[in-house]
Each structure stands twice: as structure tokens, then as C-alpha cells.
Amino acid sequence: MSFINYASREINCKIVYYGPGLRGKTTNLQYVYQKTAPDAKGKMISLATETERTLFFDFLPLALGEIRGFKTRFHLYTVPGQVFYDASRKLILKGVDGVVFVADSQEERVDANIESLDNLRFNLKEQGYDLDKLPYVIQYNKRDLPGAMTVEEMRLELNPTNVPEYEACATTGEGVFETLKAIAKLILIDLKKGK
Amino acid sequence: MSTQQMVMYEEEFQEITVVIERLLQDANAKVIFLVDKNGQLISGVGDTERFDTTSLASLTAGNIAATGGLAKLIGEKEFSILFHEGEKDNLHISIVGGRVILVVLFDSRSSLGLVRLRVKKSSDELSAIFEKLLKKAEDKEKRGVSDFPFAEITDDDIDNLFS
Numbered sequence: 140m141s142f143i144n145y146a147s148r149e150i151n152c153k154i155v156y157y158g159p160g161l162r163g164k165t166t167n168l169q170y171v172y173q174k175t176a177p178d179a180k181g182k183m184i185s186l187a188t189e190t191e192r193t194l195f196f197d198f199l200p201l202a203l204g205e206i207r208g209f210k211t212r213f214h215l216y217t218v219p220g221q222v223f224y225d226a227s228r229k230l231i232l233k234g235v236d237g238v239v240f241v242a243d244s245q246e247e248r249v250d251a252n253i254e255s256l257d258n259l260r261f262n263l264k265e266q267g268y269d270l271d272k273l274p275y276v277i278q279y280n281k282r283d284l285p286g287a288m289t290v291e292e293m294r295l296e297l298n299p300t301n302v303p304e305y306e307a308c309a310t311t312g313e314g315v316f317e318t319l320k321a322i323a324k325l326i327l328i329d330l331k332k333g334k
Numbered sequence: 335m336s337t338q339q340m341v342m343y344e345e346e347f348q349e350i351t352v353v354i355e356r357l358l359q360d361a362n363a364k365v366i367f368l369v370d371k372n373g374q375l376i377s378g379v380g381d382t383e384r385f386d387t388t389s390l391a392s393l394t395a396g397n398i399a400a401t402g403g404l405a406k407l408i409g410e411k412e413f414s415i416l417f418h419e420g421e422k423d424n425l426h427i428s429i430v431g432g433r434v435i436l437v438v439l440f441d442s443r444s445s446l447g448l449v450r451l452r453v454k455k456s457s458d459e460l461s462a463i464f465e466k467l468l469k470k471a472e473d474k475e476k477r478g479v480s481d482f483p484f485a486e487i488t489d490d491d492i493d494n495l496f497s
């Protein structure tokens with residue numbers, strides 16, 4: 140849920156990167172962090188295990204600029220993808236304004252993608268959200284790896300409702316900002332409709 | 335929109351600032367922050383310059399969320415007060431009016447007892463202000479009044495953000 144502060148003239152929105160473990164959610168945020176000008180970003184916080192798996196969340200605050208005299212800030216979070224961290228995922232989803240689902244393009248990861256998407260839908264519902272009514276985009280990551288499925292195949296499995304979808308290689312940054320812009324835009328359009 | 339939006343108006347912002355400024359004095363604290371449960375900073379007073387307030391807000395909310403999860407597991411509603419003791423500085427974190435998190439940072443010039451006492455009093459005042467704020471936002475919505483700045487935004491405005 141966005142936070143509109145008329146006193147400090149700021150709008151804050153929360154974006155959550157969701158998806159199974161090792162899909163590149165954290166890598167997305169790291170790339171955005173690297174490529175954002177110092178005055179437009181805050182510190183990136185990663186609560187991770189010793190093996191760099193997300194334990195609780197990553198957090199990256201971005202200040203993109205002003206719209207109509209209001210500072211527009213986006214708070215980017217990733218969830219821990221590993222199945223047994225479900226309780227933490229639920230907590231991170233609280234107050235979400237938009238979701239990026241990061242999927243892996245490799246054939247053998249299809250089941251995990253679908254399971255995680257179901258899990259997202261379920262966890263949102265538990266908090267009174269409907270994924271189909273929320274700003275939501277999909278990223279097909281790791282397009283660079285051999286054995287990547289075609290986008291058509293992935294769409295069939297993961298995107299029946301035809302939400303905006305982006306191909307990406309988070310390690311090189313391809314598709315990363317396209318994905319972020321798309322979700323940010325959907326959130327702002329949603330805000331505009333909401334009032 | 336999924337849930338009601340959190341808003342803050344100038345009038346309530348001033349009132350809140352008065353309350354936490356006074357708490358800062360009364361509790362002999364170094365810094366005080368008010369944070370939304372979703373991790374967004376609402377206001378801060380005292381020596382705020384020394385801290386990365388955005389990170390602080392996000393981690394505090396994460397902390398409250400995690401301990402709230404723990405509380406539910408053992409059949410409690412929530413832990414409404416958390417206390418972290420450091421070598422020099424200590425953190426007193428409490429939930430105000432069910433929705434907002436009050437963070438008080440203090441050192442040996444104050445004490446847990448004093449902070450707890452003062453926080454209790456200020457919490458009631460803050461609760462009342464947030465209650466009023468919520469009513470005001472609901473009222474505006476009912477009457478269809480909107481001073482919402484985004485009603486008029488265009489695609490260009492949005493695209494410009496990313497240029």
C-alpha cells in the first residue's frame with residue numbers, strides 16, 4: 140500500500156520481486172543498484188545466509204524524481220525463494236503495491252516456477268490481495284543459458300493472463316530496467332485510478 | 335486498489351512532530367523515529383543526520399514483522415515492545431495504535447525505565463492523532479474530495495521519471 144505524505148510531499152511505493160530460489164531476484168536488485176546514480180539510491184540491504192542466499196529480504200530504496208511536485212520513491216524488496224522460507228515471504232508481501240515474478244528459463248525448472256507462482260497467489264490472497272488486480276509483471280530470466288525454453292513455451296505455463304513479460308539476463312543487466320520501469324509504471328497508473 | 339492507502343497531512347504531521355520532540359526531551363533520547371509497519375519512515379527527530387533513516391525504517395519494520403510472526407506461532411497477538419541493548423546505544427521499539435512503530439534510541443544518559451514510562455504516555459497521544467488521521471482520510475474519501483496529486487498525471491510524467 141503506497142504511502143502518500145502531503146507534509147513532506149512524498150509518495151512511497153513497494154515493489155516485491157518474487158520467485159523460486161536462485162532465479163536471480165537478488166541479482167536484479169544488485170544490477171539496479173550498480174547502475175543508479177548515487178543521489179537516486181539509498182543503501183542496499185541484504186539479509187542473506189553465508190552462501191548468499193536471501194534469508195529474509197533484500198531492500199533497495201530508489202528516489203526516481205518528482206511527479207507534480209511529489210518525490211516519487213520506490214522501495215524494492217526481494218523475497219527468499221527457497222521453499223522453507225514461506226513465513227518470511229508472507230511478511231515481505233505485506234503492503235505490496237506491485238509484484239515482479241522472476242522465473243528461470245530452463246526446462247527443468249518449470250515445476251518450481253509454477254509452484255512458486257501458486258505460492259505467490261496463495262500468500263497474496265491470505266492478505267486480501269488478488270494477483271490479477273495487482274500491478275504485476277513477469278521476467279523470464281537467465282535467457283543466456285543453454286537449454287532455455289522459448290518465450291512461447293514459458294508464456295503458456297506462466298502467463299495465462301497475459302501480463303507484461305520481459306526477457307532478461309540479470310547478470311549482464313539485460314531486461315532489468317525494462318522490467319522495473321514496467322512495474323513502476325503500472326503502479327503509478329494504478330495510483331492514478333485509485334483516487 | 336487493494337487496501338486503503340496510508341496518508342499523512344500537514345496538520346497531523348505537525349502534531350506528531352510536537353509529541354515526539356517532547357518525548358525526545360522527556361526521555362533524554364538521542365533519536366526518535368516513527369515508522370509505518372510497511373517500512374516507510376513517517377517522521378524522525380533528534381540526531382537523525384547520523385543515521386541512514388531509510389534503511390533503519392525498513393529493518394525496523396522487518397524486525398517487527400518477524401517478531402510478530404513469532405508471536406502468532408506461540409499464540410500471542412504480537413509483542414508490542416522490543417528492546418535491544420547495545421554496548422553504548424539501546425533501541426526501544428514499540429507499536430503504537432496497532433499500526434505505527436515508534437523507535438527510541440538512547441544511551442546511558444537515559445534508562446530503560448524512563449524511556450518506557452515516557453513512551454507509554456506519548457503512545458496514547460500518538461494513537462489519538464493517527465486515529466484522527468485515519469478518520470480524516472476516510473471522510474475525504476466518502477465525500478469524494480481528493481487532493482490527490484496523481485489524478486492528473488499523464489503517461490509523459492511517468493516516462494519522464496525514467497529518462
Ligand SMILES: Nc1nc2c(ncn2[C@@H]2O[C@H](COP(=O)(O)OP(=O)(O)OP(=O)(O)O)[C@@H](O)[C@H]2O)c(=O)[nH]1
Pocket residue numbers: 158159160161162163164165166167191192193194217218219220221280281282283284307308309310311
Ligand atoms: N547465467 C545467468 N546466471 C544468473 C542470471 N541471473 C542470476 N544468475 C545467477 O544465479 C545465481 C542466483 O542468483 P540470485 O540473484 O542470488 O537468486 P535469488 O533468486 O535471489 O535466490 P534466493 O535468494 O535463494 O531466492 C547467482 O549466482 C547469479 O549470479 C542470468 O540471467 N544468467
Ligand SMILES: [Mg+2]
Pocket residue numbers: 164165166192193217218219220
Ligand atoms: Mg535472493
